[in-house]
Amino acid sequence: MYRYLVGALALAPLSPAFAQSVDASASASPEETSDTAIVVTAARTQLPASALPLTVDVIDSAALDRQVLISGSTVDAVSALLPSFSPTREKLSGAGESLRGRAPLYAINGIPQTTPVRDGSRDGYTIDPFFIDRVEVIYGSNALQGIGATGGVLNQVTVGAPQRDGLSMRTLFQLSFPDGFEGEGIGAKAGAMAGYRDGAFDATVGGTFEKRGAFFDGKGNRVGVDGTQGEIQDSDSWSAFGRFGYDLASGARLEVVANRFELKGNANYVQVAGDRATGAPSTSERGTTPGDPPSNTAELLSFSLTDPDFGAGTFALQGFYSRTSDVYGGGVYGTFQDPAIDPTGTLFDQSANRSRKLGGKVSYEREMPGLEDLVLTAGFDALFDRTAQTLAQTGRVWVPESDFRSLAPFVQGNLALAGGLVRLAGGLRYENVQLKVDDFTTLASYGAVNVAGGSPSFENLLLNGGVVVEPIDGLRAYGSYAEGFTIADVGRILRGITQPGVDVDDYLSLEPVISNNRELGLEWNRGGVTASASYFWSSSDLGSLLVLRNDVFEVMRQPIEIEGFEASLAWQTPVPGLSLSGGYAALEGKTDADEDGQIDDDLDGANISPDRVNLAADYSSGRFSARAQARMYLEREFNDAATDTDFEGYTLLDAFLSYRADFGEISLAAQNLTDKFYISYDSDTVRVTDNNRFFSGRGRTFTVSLRSEF
Secondary structure, three states: OHHHHHHHHHHHHHOHHHHOOOOOOOOOOHHHOOOOOOOOHHHOOOOOHHHOOOOEEEEOHHHHHHHHHHHOOHHHHHHHHOOOEOOOOOOOOOOOOOEOOEOEEEEEOOEEOOOOOOOOOOOOOOOOHHHEEEEEEEEOOOOOOOOOOOOEEEEEEEOOOOOOOEEEEEEEEEEEEEOOOOHHHOEEEEEEEEEEEEOOEEEEEEEEEEEOOOOEOOOOOEOOOOOOOOOOOOEEEEEEEEEEEEEOOOOOEEEEEEEEEEEEEOOOEEEEOOEOOOOEOOEEEEOOOOOOOOEEEEEEEEEEEEEEEEOOEEEEEEEEEEEEEEEEEEEOOHHHOOOOOOOOOOOOEEEEEEEEEEEEEEEEEEEEOOEEEEEEEEEEEEEEEEEEEEEOOOOEEEEEEEEEEEEEEEEEEEEEEHHHOEEEEEEEEEEEEEEEEOOEEOOHHHOOOEEEOEOOEEEEEEEEEEEEEOOOOOEEEEEEEEEEEEEOOHHHHHHOOOOOOOEHHHOHHHOEEEEEEEEEEEEEEEOOEEEEEEEEEEEEOOOOEEEEEOOEEEEEOOOEEEEEEEEEEEEEOOOOOEEEEEEEEEEEEEEOOOOOOOOOEEOOOOOOOOOEEEEEEEEEEOOEEEEEEEEEEOOEOOOOOOHHHOEOOEEEEEEEEEEEEOOEEEEEEEEOOOOOOOEOHHHHHOOOOOOOOOOEOOOOEEEEEEEEEO
16 A cells, blocks of 8 residues: 555646546556547447446557657557556567566457467567557456457557548658767668558558667666577568558448568677676677577468448458567577587577467447347457477477467447446456367477377356446546456476476366456546546466576466556646646565465566656647656565565656658657666566676667658
8 A cells, every 4th residue: 555655646746636536547648548439449349448347548649659769669668658567678578578467468450469379479579660550558357359468458550541532651760879879879760651542442551671779778888688589779670561441332341451570680799798796787799699690570461341330230350360480599508408419518509489370350249229228249259379489500399389279259248327327348258279289309408208299178258347437527437357368378388398298188287377357447537637546456376477497487387466556647737738647556466486375475577567657748839749758667675585686666767859840740759868877677676696687778869750741
């Protein structure tokens, strides 16, 4: 309770109205909070967000563009705006990044990007933000988009169709440079997108190229490169996008979306180990990296048919195919050693994760005849995923090819009572999951154990329900219960088997993770004040935690309990064009790490984020706009034996200026405006005896851009 009061007091100076109302949306400005009239497609309904017992945020295109200009990526933008989202690692890997203490499901137009069988933690880098119109965020465990959303859903909705006949263009040119203007730290990006409409037919195609330089910290030193998980710095990325649509005379729409994204490191630097004892982080120096450079490639093709007037209801059909290829950095790790290949114990290798997904979704929603206040939605989802992880240099199998299949019918209902004063919502989703793995042999470092394959299956009925009350215009209260479903990182579990005689069919560690989310929320949106607060708690009897063993993270199955509080406030001040806002999140997570039957051990930094306060001021007048924002990550202590894992906390300030000229919008953004020197949260709390993985954060960085539309 002490931590919750601290957050409330931190926001109180923003507005005298805060004493009467608080905010759960956790975004940072009026433009970045969800509008109750907006339909959130990730919720699988045409009803507005105000009709759902959920905490929802919508980051619109203007807010997303601004944050991406400040921080460089969609993941960093979402992390900057949502206090319940953990600090990013500032690397290509998103391992350990969480929403409300659990892994979120990344999606593009509702298509999952997460790989359930062997989580490569690259799902935040599968599309360039230039092609994203908005990001829909649904907080907390849920099964609205199927498997994987134990922390919530981050749905990236791509740009829409051109609104008028003829040809239209959109371009972007930007330049980034560090505080010291070092040439090797300069980055550049160019993007172009063309839209064409001719009556019922429309097409949008585009491409981007971005070259990133080396990163420098607040002391002017190069940030250490992560040679294993992969880097954002010193990398190039290419992206191509296409969207083609046709409006039928009946009002239905056919649409095809294609996307290809590739990010590849240039491998111009090698890591120089730091020294935790003296507080000196690892740095980088020019050098040659052995093996193939870490990279991430994602391809997506989808087809959809939507009909808003099909039998007095809305019909939606979507099919998709996607594949990803993730290459990780290598090393002479004990896990990779095999005396039969290299008896000297100096064998170099690196892993590659490859996955392909095929799936489809169909749903139908309508008001019930004779009971128009009841809206029912019924549908069916199917997902087929095939994933394998190999060692690229020697061709060995680390994780065997595994086939995952999920079939899930669902039904949702929303009933309005007393003229909409009260709404009851709820539904069921039946998950039928099967995993197929052939016989395989583990690596020599695990004992070269022969494992009998199998086809374990799971069946779960997932529930959700809630109530929404709107007693007066602008005030909304809700309570809800929802269950989310995923499987633990099967690949990590399978590759780590060391005991002989294991049969995949009855191996306990493959049991699914069922997480739930109980939530109470209150929202206010009236008189220039948008405010809300929510309290949530979730649990899973058989959770999934990452634990470091033998140089790599493996999965431990332990019960998990998480509770938290979120609050935010946005105030349109009497000063024309000026708004102030703030957000706060406090999280606490427990598990049974020592297996004594008591859930009393703190989740570590790889599994829970620090408490946080966001503050921001926005100003807009005519062609000019500006924003200043602060992100305050509060200190956190863990009740483990090592005080080295405690997080000291830090505050980052960012700024943004723009001017809309006749030829386009000229913008200047500054990340870490005060050039604060800090150690990233992951480095400060995880693997605290490893001097190589002791990374500082990015120092002051400027980005100038020109966006044009014509």
